[in-house]
Amino acid sequence: MSKPAQDKQATVYDIARAAGVSASTVSxxxxxxxxxxEDKRLAVEDAIQKLNYRPNxxxxxxxxxxxxxxxxxxQYVDSPFSNEMLRGVEHxxxxxxxxxxxxxxxxxxxxEIERLRLLxxxxxxxxxxxxxxxxxxxxxxxxxxxxIVATGxxxxxxxVRTFSINNRLGGYMATRYLLDLGHRQIAHIVGLPDQNDxxxxxxxxxxxxxxxxxxxxxxxxxxxxxxxxxxxxxVKQLVASGKKFTAIFCANDQxxxxxxxxxxxCGLRVPEDVSLIGFDDLPFSTFSNPPLxxxxxxxxxTGIAMxxxxxxxxxxxxxxxxxxxxxxxxxxxxxxPYVFNKD
Amino acid sequence: MSKPAQDKQATVYDIARAAGVSASTVSxxxxxxxxxxEDKRLAVEDAIQKLNYRPNxxxxxxxxxxxxxxxxxxQYVDSPFSNEMLRGVEHxxxxxxxxxxxxxxxxxxxxEIERLRLLxxxxxxxxxxxxxxxxxxxxxxxxxxxxIVATGxxxxxxxVRTFSINNRLGGYMATRYLLDLGHRQIAHIVGLPDQNDxxxxxxxxxxxxxxxxxxxxxxxxxxxxxxxxxxxxxVKQLVASGKKFTAIFCANDQxxxxxxxxxxxCGLRVPEDVSLIGFDDLPFSTFSNPPLxxxxxxxxxTGIAMxxxxxxxxxxxxxxxxxxxxxxxxxxxxxxPYVFNKD
DNA sequence: CTGTTAGCGCGTTCAT
DNA sequence: ATGAACGCGCTAACAG
Numbered sequence: 025m026s027k028p029a030q031d032k033q034a035t036v037y038d039i040a041r042a043a044g045v046s047a048s049t050v051s052x053x054x055x056x057x058x059x060x061x062e063d064k065r066l067a068v069e070d071a072i073q074k075l076n077y078r079p080n081x082x083x084x085x086x087x088x089x090x091x092x093x094x095x096x097x098x099q100y101v102d103s104p105f106s107n108e109m110l111r112g113v114e115h116x117x118x119x120x121x122x123x124x125x126x127x128x129x130x131x132x133x134x135x136e137i138e139r140l141r142l143l144x145x146x147x148x149x150x151x152x153x154x155x156x157x158x159x160x161x162x163x164x165x166x167x168x169x170x171x172i173v174a175t176g177x178x179x180x181x182x183x184v185r186t187f188s189i190n191n192r193l194g195g196y197m198a199t200r201y202l203l204d205l206g207h208r209q210i211a212h213i214v215g216l217p218d219q220n221d222x223x224x225x226x227x228x229x230x231x232x233x234x235x236x237x238x239x240x241x242x243x244x245x246x247x248x249x250x251x252x253x254x255x256x257x258x259v260k261q262l263v264a265s266g267k268k269f270t271a272i273f274c275a276n277d278q279x280x281x282x283x284x285x286x287x288x289x290c291g292l293r294v295p296e297d298v299s300l301i302g303f304d305d306l307p308f309s310t311f312s313n314p315p316l317x318x319x320x321x322x323x324x325x326t327g328i329a330m331x332x333x334x335x336x337x338x339x340x341x342x343x344x345x346x347x348x349x350x351x352x353x354x355x356x357x358x359x360x361p362y363v364f365n366k367d
Numbered sequence: 368m369s370k371p372a373q374d375k376q377a378t379v380y381d382i383a384r385a386a387g388v389s390a391s392t393v394s395x396x397x398x399x400x401x402x403x404x405e406d407k408r409l410a411v412e413d414a415i416q417k418l419n420y421r422p423n424x425x426x427x428x429x430x431x432x433x434x435x436x437x438x439x440x441x442q443y444v445d446s447p448f449s450n451e452m453l454r455g456v457e458h459x460x461x462x463x464x465x466x467x468x469x470x471x472x473x474x475x476x477x478x479e480i481e482r483l484r485l486l487x488x489x490x491x492x493x494x495x496x497x498x499x500x501x502x503x504x505x506x507x508x509x510x511x512x513x514x515i516v517a518t519g520x521x522x523x524x525x526x527v528r529t530f531s532i533n534n535r536l537g538g539y540m541a542t543r544y545l546l547d548l549g550h551r552q553i554a555h556i557v558g559l560p561d562q563n564d565x566x567x568x569x570x571x572x573x574x575x576x577x578x579x580x581x582x583x584x585x586x587x588x589x590x591x592x593x594x595x596x597x598x599x600x601x602v603k604q605l606v607a608s609g610k611k612f613t614a615i616f617c618a619n620d621q622x623x624x625x626x627x628x629x630x631x632x633c634g635l636r637v638p639e640d641v642s643l644i645g646f647d648d649l650p651f652s653t654f655s656n657p658p659l660x661x662x663x664x665x666x667x668x669t670g671i672a673m674x675x676x677x678x679x680x681x682x683x684x685x686x687x688x689x690x691x692x693x694x695x696x697x698x699x700x701x702x703x704p705y706v707f708n709k710d
Numbered sequence: 711c712t713g714t715t716a717g718c719g720c721g722t723t724c725a726t
Numbered sequence: 727a728t729g730a731a732c733g734c735g736c737t738a739a740c741a742g
Contacts, residue, residue: 033512035735046713051737059711082428082490083735086718091425093468093489101457102450102650110444114471123485125436126469128457142466145421146436169376252654285656307445311595313628313656378719389729394721404727426719429734 034075042071054079085147094334095143095151095170096126097136104278104306105250105323106154109175112327113152122149122335131216133157144169150334155221171337173330176220185333187326187348191221194319194351195228198273198301201317201353203236206362207271207299210238213248213258213283215275222250222275225303229273243267248279255282263290270362271299277306280316280358300358314357322349377418385414397422428490437677438486438494438513439469440479440501447621447649448593448666449497452518455670456495465492465678474559476500487512493677498564514680516673519563528676530669530691534564537662537694538571541616541644544660544696546579549705550614550642553581556591556601556626558618565593565618568646572616586610591622598625606633613705614642620649623659623701643701657700665692 036054040047045064052058053068060068071077085091096113098106113124125148129136136156143151148170153163155176166172167183177186202210212229215222230240246262248254255274259282262269274280280302284294292298294314302309305320329345336343379397383390388407395401396411403411414420428434439456441449456467468491472479479501486494487509494509496517501509503520510526520529545553555572558565573583589604591597598617602625605612617623623645627637635641637657645652648663672688679686 036737037735047735048714048737049712052712055737057737061711064712078484078488080490080735081488082425082434083718084737085425086429086735087737089718101453102447104445104447107445107450114444123468123470123489125466127466141421145424146466147423147425252651256654281651281656282654285654285658288656308595308624311599311625311628313624313631315628379721380719390720391722391729392727395728398721400721402727407728423719426734427721429719429736430721432734 033080034077035080036077038075039068039071039077042075043067090149091147092122093125093146093148094122094331095140095146095148096124097139097143097151097153097156098126098128099131099154099156101126101128104308105276105304108304108306108323109154109327109330112324112329113331114327115324116328116331120335124152129156129158131157131219133159137162140166150338152330152334155219157218171334173334173337175326175330183337185337187330187333189321189326189348189351191224192228192231194303194321195225195273196232197228197351197353198225198303198319199229199232200236202271202273202299202301202359203232203238205271205299205359208238208362209244209267209269209271211244211246211262211267211269211272213246213255213262213272213274213279215248215250215279217247219250225275241267244269248275248282250276251278252282252285255279256286257282259283259286260290263287263292269298271301271359274300274302277302277304277309277312277316277318280309280318281312284312284314284358295358295360299360299362301353302358305354309354309356316354317356317359318354320349320352320354325349376423377420378423379420381418382411382414382420385418386410433492434490435465436468436489436491437465437674438483438489438491439467440482440486440494440496440499441469441471442474442497442499444469444471447651448619448647451647451649451666452497452670452673455667455672456674457670458667459671459674463678467495472499472501474500474562476502480505483509493681495673495677498562500561514677516677516680518669518673526680528680530673530676532664532669532691532694534567535571535574537646537664538568538616539575540571540694540696541568541646541662542572542575543579545614545616545642545644545702546575546581548614548642548702551581551705552587552610552612552614554587554589554605554610554612554615556589556598556605556615556617556622558591558593558622560590562593568618584610587612591618591625593619594621595625595628598622599629600625602626602629603633606630606635612641614644614702617643617645620645620647620652620655620659620661623652623661624655627655627657627701638701638703642703642705644696645701648697652697652699659697660699660702661697663692663695663697668692 036047036050039050127139129139136158150171153174171183173185175187178188233240246258248258302316302318305318309316332343332345379390379393382393470482472482479499493514498519514526516528518530576583589601591601645659645661648661652659675686675688
């Protein structure tokens with residue numbers, strides 16, 4: 025096994041030898057686990073400096089059973105949604121000696137499971153799952169190895185906590201907002217098929233419609249994929265179908281971005297010809313052209329809450345988790361009352 | 368130390384006991400490091416299944432000195448640029464048993480160094496640095512502990528490899544493209560101050576100007592920050608200054624996104640009133656409104672190349688690294704000839 | 711206060 | 727072909 029030449033990192037023994045003490049004494053000083061004579065402490069600290077000593081976290085794990093690492097299962101490293109949550113996770117980890125180990129599942133159950141296993145093999149102290157397709161059964165099984173906090177599920181056991189927003193309500197709110205603006209022909213671009221959040225939002229859409237005495241029209245509902253391309257293709261399809269619509273509820277903000285461009289290419293203006301409302305309120309939605317009207321959900325805050333909850337599970341302590349803000353409509357420039365539409 | 372109740376993971380000893388063999392035999396089967404009787408192999412494999420055994424990578428490290436983990440220093444988890452490179456990194460790692468451990472430096476040298484240390488403390492086998500502010504000196508020091516591959520530097524040692532694109536050329540190309548379109552009053556929104564890529568691109572901008580006999584006008588150069596907000600604020604400032612300009616070279620695509628919105632709010636149309644060219648060609652630039660004309664650099668491909676280079680360093684093998692594509696101009700909808708401007 | 715000993719999970723001699 | 731013993735870096739229990 026030819027290992028490349030490399031400064032071998034100093035160990036407690038190297039420090040001990042250099043300082044003329046035993047390894048235990050070094051350890052004691054490192055952890056403050058017992059009183060040590062001042063002169064020895066100085067000698068040891070000196071050696072630590074000189075040899076540039078850093079504890080070997082891998083070896084430490086063997087003793088303590090703690091890797092000081094938290095696994096994070098995300099879907100795509102380039103998903104702005106997941107990354108907003110990741111920002112929250114990072115923020116909550118600030119200065120906390122735990123580091124995140126990130127793995128991507130690509131919305132593929134098999135791959136997600138493989139990545140979860142990878143995280144567990146690396147003996148992470150806990151796992152945060154940013155939604156995904158892992159089923160509840162698998163979740164419970166994995167939780168026997170390591171505590172888990174997840175979004176997109178709704179269970180609570182000794183070792184599993186979940187966060188979920190009321191997607192149905194959000195879908196309802198978005199559609200309701202459009203209805204209140206006077207729109208009657210409201211299309212919906214659905215999220216990923218089989219994805220629970222997507223399905224719930226669609227339910228909310230439908231519910232708002234019928235509660236206003238408007239019939240749910242399947243022809244106004246087209247498939248997207250929670251990404252720009254899906255929104256883009258969906259509007260093209262919608263326009264091509266000849267169906268009339270004056271507003272669209274997009275399953276998420278990214279879908280909206282794509283839809284804006286698609287509409288433009290069809291000669292339709294946003295919001296003059298078509299009103300658009302999204303879901304998420306990603307940071308970028310302030311800068312999109314035009315800036316998005318959307319349903320705000322506390323993504324960043326959820327990231328923070330997940331970390332705190334997980335640390336509570338790991339360290340077996342009660343932690344007060346800040347209550348998450350409710351869903352709300354953020355009004356920007358992609359919506360306008362129906363009465364002003366057309367001319 | 369109250370550890371939460373948890374299925375203790377099975378060890379080689381558990382397997383050995385269950386299969387009625389010794390731990391060494393289990394190890395041999397695990398690694399195929401020696402012939403083992405067929406019946407014992409079966410018994411062991413059976414036990415592995417039953418006990419759901421997974422090797423402890425932490426313990427393994429102690430023996431092998433390999434953590435099978437690659438550290439990645441990025442700047443922001445929500446930077447679409449870094450994430451595009453990360454996608455390449457992930458792609459290259461597909462099925463390779465190495466996993467990435469990601470840390471963010473937030474464009475802050477001190478924090479970057481702290482994160483590098485964190486990665487080294489976790490005994491990563493190698494480190495990939497996606498640009499940043501770490502200076503060359505620090506880079507060389509860290510490389511004594513672990514091989515490093517970085518972008519944004521330009522050195523090559525036994526244990527450090529770097530990738531860098533010709534930012535100056537890119538800046539030149541972008542500006543040249545605008546000039547060829549007939550533009551003469553070309554503004555530039557600079558990237559992050561003190562950031563080398565940003566400085567080089569600005570040099571290229573200047574060089575293109577003078578090579579066309581146009582005087583470099585500092586009033587047409589405003590500070591951005593490589594993000595949307597910077598582009599947005601910069602154009603506002605530019606317009607407020609009263610300076611005339613018919614085109615802008617933005618230091619990167621994100622700057623462009625912000626600039627588009629800022630211009631619109633000032634009543635300026637893109638590209639009819641102002642042409643815009645970016646730098647990067649992020650995936651989203653296909654979907655921005657309007658889609659961006661930009662300088663394409665091989666971000667994703669660089670991610671792949673960095674991994675391969677690093678693995679070469681780690682495993683001390685020669686690997687053929689695919690040559691990276693050259694910079695190129697991708698023409699989309701934010702630019703048009705000057706002659707057609709105004710009316 | 712401090713050094714010695716043992717063991718965390720594993721792979722690798724060294725014997726057998 | 728296989729088991730026993732050792733050591734990777736570290737801390738905790740046990741002497742002193």
